[in-house]
Amino acid sequence: MHDWSLPTAYRYAGIVSGLRKEANRRDLALVVSDRPAACAGIFTQNRVAAAPVQVCKSRLPRPDARGVVICSGNANACTGEQGIADAKRMAQLAAIGIGCQAEQMLVASTGVIGRPLPMQVFESGIPAATRKLDASIDGINDAAHAILTTDTVIKVATRAVKHSGGEIRILGFAKGAAMIGPNMATMLAFVLTDAAVAPPHLQSMLTRAGQRSFNCISVEGHTSTNDTVLLFANGKGPQLSGTALEEYGNVVESVCVDLARAIARDAEGAKHLVTIEVEGTRNDAEATKIAKTIADSALVKTAIYGGDPNWGRFVSAAGYSGVMFEEKDLSLWLGDMPLYRDGVPLPFEAAAASAYLRNNREVTMRLRFSLGSGQCKFWTCDLTPEYVHLNADYTT
Amino acid sequence: MHDWSLPTAYRYAGIVSGLRKEANRRDLALVVSDRPAACAGIFTQNRVAAAPVQVCKSRLPRPDARGVVICSGNANACTGEQGIADAKRMAQLAAIGIGCQAEQMLVASTGVIGRPLPMQVFESGIPAATRKLDASIDGINDAAHAILTTDTVIKVATRAVKHSGGEIRILGFAKGAAMIGPNMATMLAFVLTDAAVAPPHLQSMLTRAGQRSFNCISVEGHTSTNDTVLLFANGKGPQLSGTALEEYGNVVESVCVDLARAIARDAEGAKHLVTIEVEGTRNDAEATKIAKTIADSALVKTAIYGGDPNWGRFVSAAGYSGVMFEEKDLSLWLGDMPLYRDGVPLPFEAAAASAYLRNNREVTMRLRFSLGSGQCKFWTCDLTPEYVHLNADYTT
Numbered sequence: 001m002h003d004w005s006l007p008t009a010y011r012y013a014g015i016v017s018g019l020r021k022e023a024n025r026r027d028l029a030l031v032v033s034d035r036p037a038a039c040a041g042i043f044t045q046n047r048v049a050a051a052p053v054q055v056c057k058s059r060l061p062r063p064d065a066r067g068v069v070i071c072s073g074n075a076n077a078c079t080g081e082q083g084i085a086d087a088k089r090m091a092q093l094a095a096i097g098i099g100c101q102a103e104q105m106l107v108a109s110t111g112v113i114g115r116p117l118p119m120q121v122f123e124s125g126i127p128a129a130t131r132k133l134d135a136s137i138d139g140i141n142d143a144a145h146a147i148l149t150t151d152t153v154i155k156v157a158t159r160a161v162k163h164s165g166g167e168i169r170i171l172g173f174a175k176g177a178a179m180i181g182p183n184m185a186t187m188l189a190f191v192l193t194d195a196a197v198a199p200p201h202l203q204s205m206l207t208r209a210g211q212r213s214f215n216c217i218s219v220e221g222h223t224s225t226n227d228t229v230l231l232f233a234n235g236k237g238p239q240l241s242g243t244a245l246e247e248y249g250n251v252v253e254s255v256c257v258d259l260a261r262a263i264a265r266d267a268e269g270a271k272h273l274v275t276i277e278v279e280g281t282r283n284d285a286e287a288t289k290i291a292k293t294i295a296d297s298a299l300v301k302t303a304i305y306g307g308d309p310n311w312g313r314f315v316s317a318a319g320y321s322g323v324m325f326e327e328k329d330l331s332l333w334l335g336d337m338p339l340y341r342d343g344v345p346l347p348f349e350a351a352a353a354s355a356y357l358r359n360n361r362e363v364t365m366r367l368r369f370s371l372g373s374g375q376c377k378f379w380t381c382d383l384t385p386e387y388v389h390l391n392a393d394y395t396t
Numbered sequence: 397m398h399d400w401s402l403p404t405a406y407r408y409a410g411i412v413s414g415l416r417k418e419a420n421r422r423d424l425a426l427v428v429s430d431r432p433a434a435c436a437g438i439f440t441q442n443r444v445a446a447a448p449v450q451v452c453k454s455r456l457p458r459p460d461a462r463g464v465v466i467c468s469g470n471a472n473a474c475t476g477e478q479g480i481a482d483a484k485r486m487a488q489l490a491a492i493g494i495g496c497q498a499e500q501m502l503v504a505s506t507g508v509i510g511r512p513l514p515m516q517v518f519e520s521g522i523p524a525a526t527r528k529l530d531a532s533i534d535g536i537n538d539a540a541h542a543i544l545t546t547d548t549v550i551k552v553a554t555r556a557v558k559h560s561g562g563e564i565r566i567l568g569f570a571k572g573a574a575m576i577g578p579n580m581a582t583m584l585a586f587v588l589t590d591a592a593v594a595p596p597h598l599q600s601m602l603t604r605a606g607q608r609s610f611n612c613i614s615v616e617g618h619t620s621t622n623d624t625v626l627l628f629a630n631g632k633g634p635q636l637s638g639t640a641l642e643e644y645g646n647v648v649e650s651v652c653v654d655l656a657r658a659i660a661r662d663a664e665g666a667k668h669l670v671t672i673e674v675e676g677t678r679n680d681a682e683a684t685k686i687a688k689t690i691a692d693s694a695l696v697k698t699a700i701y702g703g704d705p706n707w708g709r710f711v712s713a714a715g716y717s718g719v720m721f722e723e724k725d726l727s728l729w730l731g732d733m734p735l736y737r738d739g740v741p742l743p744f745e746a747a748a749a750s751a752y753l754r755n756n757r758e759v760t761m762r763l764r765f766s767l768g769s770g771q772c773k774f775w776t777c778d779l780t781p782e783y784v785h786l787n788a789d790y791t792t
Contacts (some may be wrong), residue, residue: 046712306606320619
């Protein structure tokens with residue numbers, strides 16, 4: 001456990017509701033703010049958006065949110081009108097338990113698509129979770145575990161920021177593992193702070209932070225139906241504004257980057273965290289497009305897995321990204337090793353490049369273009385036989 | 397071997413030039429038309445186009461082509477100015493051998509990116525290939541083998557068409573295996589016919605056929621630097637026009653579809669050929685966009701591999717394709733089994749659906765939208781541990 005600075009007036013629970021088949025597997029999380037909190041959200045851009053996503057979208061942003069209830073093991077996606085009713089009922093049960101209006105409670109789900117929720121599990125489980133709410137690290141630990149699917153570790157990030165009104169604390173936790181494609185927030189993440197921030201500022205801050213964190217990771221590029229990031233701010237002091245708001249936004253972004261990197265690092269079957277740095281494009285969007293195309297290529301991912309410095313795969317992926325460039329505009333490094341300069345292949349030590357890939361858990365490739373000042377930092381993982389095995393037999 | 401109807405006045409060779417390390421592995425193919433042939437080409441849309449692609453593009457379409465020389469094992473891509481000179485020299489050596497102008501000869505390559513061609517191999521190898529030219533099935537067999545990389549079988553398709561001027565024959569052969577993404581022609585294919593067709597007609601015919609065949613397959617969606625499809629027509633009779641030209645175009649298309657399907661079927665490590673039928677979109681382009689997004693999803697591909705009817709992955713892939721639709725617009729079948737109708741999940745026999753995937757080498761999924769009359773038929777393969785192993789150690 002980290003030495004966590006916990007934001008004030010939040011409580012957490014993570015329990016075994018019985019939604020999952022595995023005995024003693026936590027599958028229901030609840031996060032509650034003891035006072036009304038400003039809340040903003042960013043969501044999947046998939047046209048097939050899960051029921052809880054639709055419910056959250058209709059309720060956010062708002063100044064008086066009280067928390068979120070989350071289940072893992074069932075996505076409540078592709079479930080029609082019944083799914084919407086079920087998501088609303090989950091929120092209502094949590095709201096009854098803590099004593100607030102149903103609309104003040106948000107809801108999220110992750111798991112298998114296309115199965116109705118077994119609601120009887122929640123009729124008893126959600127009240128039980130409200131009775132277990134706990135403000136300590138134990139509560140966070142339980143909640144962070146309860147949202148996982150095939151993740152192997154919990155993902156938590158914290159920051160404390162000095163401020164004229166006293167210290168502000170930020171806590172984020174997330175789940176990832178697979179169905180991670182960078183189109184909005186690609187998983188579940190919850191960021192809690194005791195700062196006071198007006199909902200419109202909170203929303204624009206989260207949108208910007210998401211663009212540079214959760215939108216810059218990819219496991220296999222498959223955008224989930226359930227992606228949800230919620231940012232709560234329940235501070236009592238004067239609302240942040242001006243430079244203080246801007247600086248605070250940067251800290252929120254760094255929390256989001258930590259969580260996003262943790263998701264790429266703990267992707268299903270992954271053996272490498274790969275950072276792709278693209279610079280010198282006409283604008284940031286071009287850099288992101290190139291980085292995402294490289295990140296999503298199975299040929300790039302298998303080369304990294306195999307410790308094979310087959311850099312033609314990196315360059316050719318950039319070539320089909322849709323961004324216009326000429327070969328002479330492009331140079332490439334793997335770690336510190338230059339492999340390709342201004343469109344000309346460089347002699348390089350294949351054994352050293354291979355050793356770099358084989359001996360490091362975290363590796364970096366850098367593509368430099370001569371077109372402008374656009375840039376992007378993007379995170380992905382390798383593609384391993386374990387990923388295939390894990391996903392060849394997930395529902396059945 | 398099929399009972400092939402061979403187009404007249406073509407000869408073929410496939411030899412061991414020494415480009416590949418493996419002893420006795422054919423790596424150099426030559427196809428020659430004994431009389432000047434109209435020739436059209438379609439090529440990769442990758443911004444990083446290999447040297448032979450650039451040379452072909454500058455020479456096509458033309459009325460007097462005499463053939464194409466092809467090497468496998470080295471892509472001659474990302475090789476700068478030297479690569480262009482080397483590709484031209486390959487064509488020149490073949491032209492000298494058969495006695496024509498260098499510009500009448502085309503050139504193609506496939507293999508590892510970023511390595512200079514060992515030209516001394518071709519200085520002797522290409523003259524040797526010209527001496528081995530053979531009009532029989534043996535010659536075709538040699539040539540079809542010499543262009544393969546990790547393919548496990550040769551891909552050949554033939555047709556014979558009755559025509560007022562006598563029978564027209566069409567022969568196509570191709571290679572695929574990996575780095576197959578549907579943006580133009582995604583591999584090497586050569587289609588030879590003894591029809592008489594003017595170059596502009598030949599070009600538009602090939603463009604249209606490619607759009608419905610090679611552009612409708614995907615292995616991992618990584619568009620190669622070297623994709624090349626060439627269509628030769630060396631007929632002496634009157635040039636095809638009107639209805640006869642149109643009918644002939646349909647036959648050319650069916651040859652291209654045969655080759656494209658054969659590539660998806662023999663993709664690296666593939667255990668399934670998956671046909672994705674999309675219908676009822678606003679236009680064909682939308683149907684193709686949806687089909688390609690599904691085809692490129694690692695989660696869809698691993699589900700097929702595992703015999704797991706996890707249809708939420710199919711629907712959610714459609715959802716992030718970029719095509720606008722509502723869930724109620726969509727219905728889904730796996731084989732004959734309806735799984736999802738008008739946005740509502742249907743009860744289905746998971747065991748029967750799983751058996752369908754496990755027991756069939758070729759499987760079909762169908763997505764029906766209620767938006768219009770657009771449609772597409774698309775072919776892909778599953779993602780297997782073998783694919784990962786094959787690509788984790790390809791260059792080194």
